[in-house]
Amino acid sequence: MISFQPTVDEIAFRNLARNFAKEKLRPLARDFEEKRQVSDEISRGINELGFSALELPADWDGLELPLISQVQIVEALSAGDLGGVQGFRGPGEAASLFRLVPAHPLFNKIKKTTREKTWPAVAFLNGNKPNHSSSLRLELQSSGGGYLLNGTSRPLRMAKYAGYLLVGLKDTTGEQLLIWLEDHGQWRLLEGDYRLGLLASGFSKIQFHDTVITDEQVLAKGHEAKVLLSQMLTRTRVLEAAKEVGAMEAALDHAAVYTAQRKAFGQEIAKFQGVSFTLADMSIKTQAARHLVWQSALKVDDRDPEGEAASQSALQFAHQSLRFVTDCAVQLLGGHGYVQDFPVEKWMRDAQAQIIFTEGESELLLDHGERLIVGEERGGLHDFIQNVAASNPG
Amino acid sequence: MISFKMSPHQIQVKEVVHWFAENEMRPISLASDQHKRVPDEWLENINQLGIQLSTSSFGDSDSTSEESDQTEKRKKSERQGNRLAVIAAEELGWGDPAIALTLPGPGLGGPPVQASGTPEQKRRFMSIFSRDEPPRWGAYALTEPEAGSDVSGLKTTAVKTNGGYILNGQKVFITNGARASWVVVFATVDQKSGRAGHRAFVVEKGTPGFSCTRLADKMGLRASETAELLLEDCFVPEENLLGGESYYEEKSAGHTGFRVAMQTFDNTRPIIAAMATGIARAAFEYTLDFVQHEYPKHGRSFHTASTILAKAQQEIDASRLLTWEAAWKADMGKPNAKEAAMCKSFSGTISLGVCSRCLEVLGPDGVEGHLVEKLYRDAKIFDIFEGTNQIQHLIIARHLYEPLGVRI
Numbered sequence: 095m096i097s098f099q100p101t102v103d104e105i106a107f108r109n110l111a112r113n114f115a116k117e118k119l120r121p122l123a124r125d126f127e128e129k130r131q132v133s134d135e136i137s138r139g140i141n142e143l144g145f146s147a148l149e150l151p152a153d154w155d156g157l158e159l160p161l162i163s164q165v166q167i168v169e170a171l172s173a174g175d176l177g178g179v180q181g182f183r184g185p186g187e188a189a190s191l192f193r194l195v196p197a198h199p200l201f202n203k204i205k206k207t208t209r210e211k212t213w214p215a216v217a218f219l220n221g222n223k224p225n226h227s228s229s230l231r232l233e234l235q236s237s238g239g240g241y242l243l244n245g246t247s248r249p250l251r252m253a254k255y256a257g258y259l260l261v262g263l264k265d266t267t268g269e270q271l272l273i274w275l276e277d278h279g280q281w282r283l284l285e286g287d288y289r290l291g292l293l294a295s296g297f298s299k300i301q302f303h304d305t306v307i308t309d310e311q312v313l314a315k316g317h318e319a320k321v322l323l324s325q326m327l328t329r330t331r332v333l334e335a336a337k338e339v340g341a342m343e344a345a346l347d348h349a350a351v352y353t354a355q356r357k358a359f360g361q362e363i364a365k366f367q368g369v370s371f372t373l374a375d376m377s378i379k380t381q382a383a384r385h386l387v388w389q390s391a392l393k394v395d396d397r398d399p400e401g402e403a404a405s406q407s408a409l410q411f412a413h414q415s416l417r418f419v420t421d422c423a424v425q426l427l428g429g430h431g432y433v434q435d436f437p438v439e440k441w442m443r444d445a446q447a448q449i450i451f452t453e454g455e456s457e458l459l460l461d462h463g464e465r466l467i468v469g470e471e472r473g474g475l476h477d478f479i480q481n482v483a484a485s486n487p488g
Numbered sequence: 489m490i491s492f493k494m495s496p497h498q499i500q501v502k503e504v505v506h507w508f509a510e511n512e513m514r515p516i517s518l519a520s521d522q523h524k525r526v527p528d529e530w531l532e533n534i535n536q537l538g539i540q541l542s543t544s545s546f547g548d549s550d551s552t553s554e555e556s557d558q559t560e561k562r563k564k565s566e567r568q569g570n571r572l573a574v575i576a577a578e579e580l581g582w583g584d585p586a587i588a589l590t591l592p593g594p595g596l597g598g599p600p601v602q603a604s605g606t607p608e609q610k611r612r613f614m615s616i617f618s619r620d621e622p623p624r625w626g627a628y629a630l631t632e633p634e635a636g637s638d639v640s641g642l643k644t645t646a647v648k649t650n651g652g653y654i655l656n657g658q659k660v661f662i663t664n665g666a667r668a669s670w671v672v673v674f675a676t677v678d679q680k681s682g683r684a685g686h687r688a689f690v691v692e693k694g695t696p697g698f699s700c701t702r703l704a705d706k707m708g709l710r711a712s713e714t715a716e717l718l719l720e721d722c723f724v725p726e727e728n729l730l731g732g733e734s735y736y737e738e739k740s741a742g743h744t745g746f747r748v749a750m751q752t753f754d755n756t757r758p759i760i761a762a763m764a765t766g767i768a769r770a771a772f773e774y775t776l777d778f779v780q781h782e783y784p785k786h787g788r789s790f791h792t793a794s795t796i797l798a799k800a801q802q803e804i805d806a807s808r809l810l811t812w813e814a815a816w817k818a819d820m821g822k823p824n825a826k827e828a829a830m831c832k833s834f835s836g837t838i839s840l841g842v843c844s845r846c847l848e849v850l851g852p853d854g855v856e857g858h859l860v861e862k863l864y865r866d867a868k869i870f871d872i873f874e875g876t877n878q879i880q881h882l883i884i885a886r887h888l889y890e891p892l893g894v895r896i
């Protein structure tokens with residue numbers, strides 16, 4: 095039966111997230127940006143309240159929530175400050191992989207630390223994304239029993255603080271690999287000059303120089319790796335899109351309150367249709383984006399074969415709407431929107447950075463469109479994942 | 489005859505300014521953004537070369553008798569001043585919009601002085617900008633905390649006193665407001681009479697009671713100074729009332745500070761539009777070059793980049809033509825308020841859009857210490873200052889409905 099009613103538990107958790115976002119995250123957002131990191135106190139709060147364990151498997155002491163519950167909580171948090179949320183140190187995108195193959199022996203160490211509540215940060219290097227800059231090429235060459243990894247990644251979120259690195263990359267023969275690195279010594283940070291947005295997220299490039307990857311560090315190979323990566327990306331797309339909806343909600347709320355109070359030409363500017371219709375458009379896009387996120391979360395939770403396509407569609411629409419909504423929020427504040435006395439200019443910068451650091455709009459549309467026209471190996475993915483999980487002794 | 493070809497003189501101006509933008513502005517662009525300041529030494533050198541952001545070739549409708557003595561040849565050359573100004577402004581926007589707005593000269597304060605100043609005021613205030621002197625700036629202070637789009641709501645008061653006026657009030661977001669040798673300040677002599685009570689004063693730096701209280705931190709355009717100014721019992725002599733008292737006394741001529749302010753906008757908007765076009769072109773050219781050199785010439789990303797770049801070029805062309813039309817109309821002495829609003833509105837929007845889509849093509853590699861990332865942050869202001877996009881829409885709509893007897 096069609097219903098848009100969250101459960102009582104979801105409402106309670108969402109309210110908790112909303113309060114945390116409002117009282118803790120929002121007031122410190124500029125400070126995080128300036129210091130280029132989220133404070134330990136906030137990170138502790140996030141962890142203690144369970145926000146970083148939403149996606150983690152139950153036997154890692156995680157909450158293992160369905161995506162439909164997670165997206166509501168993540169949205170509420172991001173409405174506090176997207177930059178702050180992206181600056182939390184924790185498992186990041188890798189949480190979805192832990193969820194898919196919780197018993198993989200390579201995860202024993204991080205599982206232990208996670209259960210001890212020390213919350214190490216994990217960075218994710220998706221080497222499959224098209225990378226056209228000649229200075230940023232990664233090469234994974236088979237060598238002896240393992241591989242040699244060389245080259246420089248594009249800037250990665252959390253790279254600066256990461257104790258672990260998850261790498262999805264094809265080797266020189268085109269075989270897909272998923273690699274798990276837990277020794278800092280295997281990579282070098284190439285920190286850069288970042289000014290756009292999400293400045294507390296620990297961006298850095300990562301450099302490899304003849305890094306030896308042993309077979310033991312390979313999580314999965316070939317078809318298995320491809321499927322795992324695609325399943326992981328499906329989940330992270332939904333969660334990233336939910337964060338974007340939260341950022342839209344923040345911008346929408348701020349613009350509504352501001353335009354209701356600001357006066358020009360003898361009346362509240364909200365009374366001008368140029369303003370009110372813009373605000374209405376912002377709200378339509380936000381709500382539509384939210385529904386697409388919910389739809390994709392439900393499909394993934396239901397193991398619907400269309401889950402991946404729905405995640406691409408949801409993230410693409412969220413990107414497009416996020417740009418529109420945050421830009422309009424700046425616009426509706428006029429000159430006050432452009433200066434740093436108000437948060438909207440930061441949200442617009444954060445939004446653009448968020449879009450750049452996740453999959454691009456055109457890329458997502460093309461992936462989705464190709465899938466519609468050509469089709470993909472449908473079904474079976476989940477069964478496959480379950481088999482992978484089962485075949486790995488914990 | 490319709491022609492979109494530049495004359496040899498226009499080409500020459502474009503090339504010279506482009507050379508300057510490429511070789512003088514670009515090398516300091518990213519560092520100036522980072523330090524939120526254009527280096528003083530650079531400004532001194534530039535001043536010696538005599539380079540300014542030309543906004544003052546506009547608005548010469550009120551030519552004085554002195555000016556009418558100018559030779560026919562001079563007048564003829566002035567009649568392409570608006571087109572030359574937008575051609576140059578596009579190149580300066582391409583180089584760096586924040587640095588362009590910081591080039592020494594009268595800046596946005598120039599047009600009101602040129603359009604409404606007495607010959608004596610023009611001489612006094614404009615003659616200080618010389619390559620033989622240290623760099624100097626003028627500024628234009630209309631906006632207040634509670635009055636931006638609605639200029640008629642300005643609250644800064646000017647009370648007549650012996651030999652001048654006492655000004656009280658606050659101005660915000662004033663470009664070059666702290667460094668300016670003088671600022672054209674708009675104030676009201678009678679709040680009840682609305683626009684009719686507005687006056688424009690030239691307030692000189694160092695005048696007691698006139699101070700800069702803060703510089704604003706911004707999303708972009710960081711190298712350009714955005715100042716908050718305070719006027720506390722600030723005495724401004726009569727000679728600094730723009731146009732003099734007689735200018736406002738001729739009621740039939742409809743002269744008010746409001747008109748001075750608005751006339752300025754009609755004249756400066758095409759320049760702002762040209763700069764926005766230059767920003768978009770800079771992002772486009774950079775990205776095109778990147779794709780040409782780094783992308784494989786086939787496959788999905790190549791096709792995606794192709795459509796994004798084709799769209800960008802189309803929008804840049806349309807933006808430039810709208811801007812040229814507004815400038816051409818001004819050169820021809822025709823009213824150009826609608827065209828000025830159209831080019832300003834269109835260019836502000838496409839400039840941001842082009843930068844954003846170029847960032848998509850460049851991907852995460854494009855955000856590190858990067859020109860296009862900076863251009864994106866700079867571009868947004870072109871939708872806001874010199875009248876927001878919504879206000880441009882209002883102006884355009886008014887012109888469309890006016891002949892039909894509908895006033896909106």
Ligand SMILES: Cc1cc2nc3c(=O)[nH]c(=O)nc-3n(C[C@H](O)[C@H](O)[C@H](O)COP(=O)(O)OP(=O)(O)OC[C@H]3O[C@@H](n4cnc5c(N)ncnc54)[C@H](O)[C@@H]3O)c2cc1C
Pocket residue numbers: 356358359363366367368369425426427428429430432433596628629630631633634635636637638660661662663664706709714869872873874875876877878879882
């Ligand atoms: C970097 C920077 C530099 C600047 N430089 C200068 C300068 O040198 N000198 C100067 O005087 N000013 C300057 N400004 C100020 C700028 O021109 C104003 O910010 C701008 O005109 C908008 O005014 P506001 O900020 O008060 O916005 P508001 O007027 O409060 O507008 C808020 C929102 O309401 C909308 N709105 C208002 N009225 C209507 C209406 N009737 N119909 C539909 N929508 C409406 C606006 O479009 C906007 O979206 C600068 C601003 C910045 C940020």
